[in-house]
Amino acid sequence: MCAEQIQEITPKQPAGARHLLWRGVLPEAVGLCFVAIIFTGFAAAYLVARNAWEEQTTAARQAEAARLATLTADAIGSGMQSGTATALLRQVAQRPGVHAIQWTGPAGEVRFVWPSPGHAVPTLTAVEDLTVAAANVRTPEGVLEGTLRIELAGAWDLASDSHLFWNWAIAACTTLIVFVLLYRRLRGHLRPLAALHQNLEHYAAGIERQLEALTLGDALGATAQSWNMLIREFAAARQQLETVRRANQTGDILTRFEGAIFRRVVDRLPFGVLCVNSDQTVTYANGSALALLGARSEAVLGQPLGEAVGAPAVAAAVSGAQARSSAGLAIDHTLTTGESETTLRFRVLPLSDEAAGGETLVSIEDIGRLKESERARDNFLYHVTHELRTPLTSIHAYAETLTRPGFDDEQTRKECYNVIMSETRRLSSLVEDILSLSQLEVGTARLDVGDVDLVRLIRQMVQDNLGAADEKRIDLTLTLPPKAPKVRGDKQRLSVLLMNLIGNAIKYTPENGTVQVTLTVSEQRVAISVRDTGIGIAPEDQAHIFEKFYRASDDKVQAVAGTGLGLAIAREVARLHGGDIHLQSEPGQGSTFTVELPVSNTESAEAFAR
Amino acid sequence: MSRILVAEDDPHILRLIAMWLRRQGHEVLEARHGAAALALIEEQAVDVLVSDVNMPGVDGLELIEAILPQSRVRRGVIVLTNRWDHGEIRERLARWGVQVMPKPFSPTRLSELVEALVRAEGEPAESGENPGLAAGATEVQFVPPPANLPPA
Numbered sequence: 062m063c064a065e066q067i068q069e070i071t072p073k074q075p076a077g078a079r080h081l082l083w084r085g086v087l088p089e090a091v092g093l094c095f096v097a098i099i100f101t102g103f104a105a106a107y108l109v110a111r112n113a114w115e116e117q118t119t120a121a122r123q124a125e126a127a128r129l130a131t132l133t134a135d136a137i138g139s140g141m142q143s144g145t146a147t148a149l150l151r152q153v154a155q156r157p158g159v160h161a162i163q164w165t166g167p168a169g170e171v172r173f174v175w176p177s178p179g180h181a182v183p184t185l186t187a188v189e190d191l192t193v194a195a196a197n198v199r200t201p202e203g204v205l206e207g208t209l210r211i212e213l214a215g216a217w218d219l220a221s222d223s224h225l226f227w228n229w230a231i232a233a234c235t236t237l238i239v240f241v242l243l244y245r246r247l248r249g250h251l252r253p254l255a256a257l258h259q260n261l262e263h264y265a266a267g268i269e270r271q272l273e274a275l276t277l278g279d280a281l282g283a284t285a286q287s288w289n290m291l292i293r294e295f296a297a298a299r300q301q302l303e304t305v306r307r308a309n310q311t312g313d314i315l316t317r318f319e320g321a322i323f324r325r326v327v328d329r330l331p332f333g334v335l336c337v338n339s340d341q342t343v344t345y346a347n348g349s350a351l352a353l354l355g356a357r358s359e360a361v362l363g364q365p366l367g368e369a370v371g372a373p374a375v376a377a378a379v380s381g382a383q384a385r386s387s388a389g390l391a392i393d394h395t396l397t398t399g400e401s402e403t404t405l406r407f408r409v410l411p412l413s414d415e416a417a418g419g420e421t422l423v424s425i426e427d428i429g430r431l432k433e434s435e436r437a438r439d440n441f442l443y444h445v446t447h448e449l450r451t452p453l454t455s456i457h458a459y460a461e462t463l464t465r466p467g468f469d470d471e472q473t474r475k476e477c478y479n480v481i482m483s484e485t486r487r488l489s490s491l492v493e494d495i496l497s498l499s500q501l502e503v504g505t506a507r508l509d510v511g512d513v514d515l516v517r518l519i520r521q522m523v524q525d526n527l528g529a530a531d532e533k534r535i536d537l538t539l540t541l542p543p544k545a546p547k548v549r550g551d552k553q554r555l556s557v558l559l560m561n562l563i564g565n566a567i568k569y570t571p572e573n574g575t576v577q578v579t580l581t582v583s584e585q586r587v588a589i590s591v592r593d594t595g596i597g598i599a600p601e602d603q604a605h606i607f608e609k610f611y612r613a614s615d616d617k618v619q620a621v622a623g624t625g626l627g628l629a630i631a632r633e634v635a636r637l638h639g640g641d642i643h644l645q646s647e648p649g650q651g652s653t654f655t656v657e658l659p660v661s662n663t664e665s666a667e668a669f670a671r
Numbered sequence: 672m673s674r675i676l677v678a679e680d681d682p683h684i685l686r687l688i689a690m691w692l693r694r695q696g697h698e699v700l701e702a703r704h705g706a707a708a709l710a711l712i713e714e715q716a717v718d719v720l721v722s723d724v725n726m727p728g729v730d731g732l733e734l735i736e737a738i739l740p741q742s743r744v745r746r747g748v749i750v751l752t753n754r755w756d757h758g759e760i761r762e763r764l765a766r767w768g769v770q771v772m773p774k775p776f777s778p779t780r781l782s783e784l785v786e787a788l789v790r791a792e793g794e795p796a797e798s799g800e801n802p803g804l805a806a807g808a809t810e811v812q813f814v815p816p817p818a819n820l821p822p823a
Contacts, residue, residue, distance in 0.1 A: 443757075447725075450753035450774050455683040457775035462687060465779065467694055480683045618727075 103233035126194030126213045134196035134209040160214040166207040253281040272296040333425030382409040444610035452488040494626045501633035508551040522559040536575040546660040558634040561627035562591045570595035590655040597648040607632045673718035673789045676700040678708035680726040705729025716743045724752035747788040
């Protein structure tokens with residue numbers, strides 16, 4: 062019954078539910094057995110009671126028969142002489158229920174028999190039984206005068222038997238009725254419990270995980286209704302959880318999290334964030350804000366803004382912004398902590414929505430680097446314009462000269478043209494250098510990478526510089542190893558590098574000096590060194606010599622034309638090839654520039670080629 | 672005929688200025704750097720000094736500073752510079768009241784300016800305090816320098 066109920070309320074038959082059938086049959090079978098046992102019990106009790114009643118009746122009859130026989134035998138014994146014995150026996154025979162009497166003498170002779178021979182023995186009815194009793198007959202002197210045997214016929218009391226039966230039958234029926242009523246009553250409570258039990262078992266076993274399928278029929282009563290309510294609430298909670306989980310998987314972090322995680326996100330922002338309430342008190346400061354202000358959280362949180370950031374101007378800006386609810390104010394404030402100095406830019410961003418409750422957001426950025434890079438850019442531009450103006454000045458002045466009357470003689474014109482031409486070339490190469498250096502530095506330079514035969518390239522470069530060396534009677538020599546590996550690189554840029562180094566060496570070496578170019582090869586690297594006997598470089602200049610536009614303040618250096626870009630380009634080219642450039646120099650003794658480059662098969666060369 | 676000293680490290684520019692001024696009939700002394708210019712001025716006073724600022728060794732500013740109290744320049748100083756946008760240089764030149772010609776310059780303008788100085792009425796500035804002002808020339812040209820220029 063319970064099983065049927067469960068099958069009704071589980072629309073999807075769960076797997077392995079066949080055993081439920083047993084549960085359906087079993088209670089009925091058990092009930093029938095129980096009824097049978099009750100009936101059998103009552104029948105047995107009835108039979109036992111009836112048996113006892115029969116035994117009791119039989120014993121009573123036997124006792125009566127024995128008493129009659131004894132009394133009669135005693136009476137015969139005492140009345141033997143008087144001859145009244147026979148008459149007595151006849152009287153006894155007339156008593157109701159006496160079926161037969163026989164007196165047998167000591168020798169076995171029959172002294173009396175009733176009914177007399179020849180008389181019919183009375184027949185017994187269906188409900189009569191015979192009870193036989195015997196007694197010895199003795200005279201008062203104790204002489205045995207034979208044995209008296211009396212047979213009594215007794216009828217069974219059918220009414221009393223029937224009474225007994227019905228008593229037991231009524232008891233059995235009452236018990237059964239009580240049992241059935243009790244069972245029906247209990248079943249009302251047990252049904253939902255059984256269904257619930259089964260649902261829980263299925264849920265635990267994973268047969269049924271759908272909560273909706275675990276509800277019970279409302280007909281199962283209050284227990285089922287309470288259970289269903291529980292299930293519905295649980296299902297709603299689970300659905301809500303599922304929605305949240307799905308949102309977690311698909312939504313961005315801001316829709317997913319509020320609170321702790323969001324706080325961690327804000328904490329890790331690279332710029333500072335302060336929240337200031339309408340009383341100008343700092344209510345929140347993220348990690349970057351504390352780091353930028355160089356303060357502990359106690360010194361910032363809960364403090365007035367002006368004190369927390371050490372800049373009253375910021376507090377004034379915030380209160381101004383709050384009053385006008387305007388945004389975008391930026392205040393730069395230089396913070397000095399110990400020896401270091403940082404310039405912080407505070408931006409005031411009022412949170413105008415109501416949820417923020419009048420809070421104002423203040424962002425903090427370290428603009429020290431920005432300023433540094435602005436300075437570097439300005440410096441670069443300053444130098445570039447200065448360097449460009451030098452050839453431009455010549456071009457402009459000579460070109461103007463060409464247009465003036467009085468300068469039209471052949472020699473002057475020729476000179477003007479020559480200067481314009483050479484200065485134009487200088488200007489153009491300067492522009493090339495600036496562009497090339499800027500590309501090398503930014504990393505946007507396009508390198509035409511291939512295997513470069515360094516020996517050939519160095520030979521070519523030395524060859525190209527022989528003219529310039531001869532002019533100053535400088536001895537330009539080249540030392541090469543017997544065998545040299547190729548390097549991976551951009552031949553054109555490597556030639557610029559070598560040209561700059563050899564050109565510099567000749568430029569800064571006085572007449573009659575020497576410039577030695579040497580290629581040495583080790584296992585993984587090749588080294589090209591350019592040694593001169595020139596003016597040398599002062600130690601204080603050596604650290605800056607590779608910076609762009611840097612030129613030593615030495616008169617001898619200033620006397621030589623140069624832009625201060627050659628070595629910067631040379632170092633960038635060397636580094637782009639996975640190598641580097643070193644300088645050894647003593648003022649007055651000369652300088653040695655050494656370029657080290659990896660050979661073809663090294664990883665750095667491959668990396669650089671990419 | 673006036674004596675004019677030209678101090679300029681760029682040989683092309685030096686040669687050009689000398690050529691122009693000679694064609695105007697002036698005596699031109701040439702110096703490739705400040706030290707040479709100082710030596711020449713020591714030797715003989717000049718009417719006008721035309722000087723570059725950026726020169727090896729003693730630069731133009733040091734040169735002017737050195738000659739100012741000596742009144743060895745009678746008519747005035749003209750400074751040629753491609754650093755005219757440099758705040759400090761500009762300030763010092765303005766204080767001394769010298770004529771400034773930004774590079775690239777017009778040689779025509781330069782020769783006109785030299786003529787103006789040479790032909791200026793009145794006595795040459797004996798004190799030498801304000802040689803440029805004494806010349807009464809008007810060719811002073813400054814361009815506002817960009818902000819955030821680095822120190823020299």
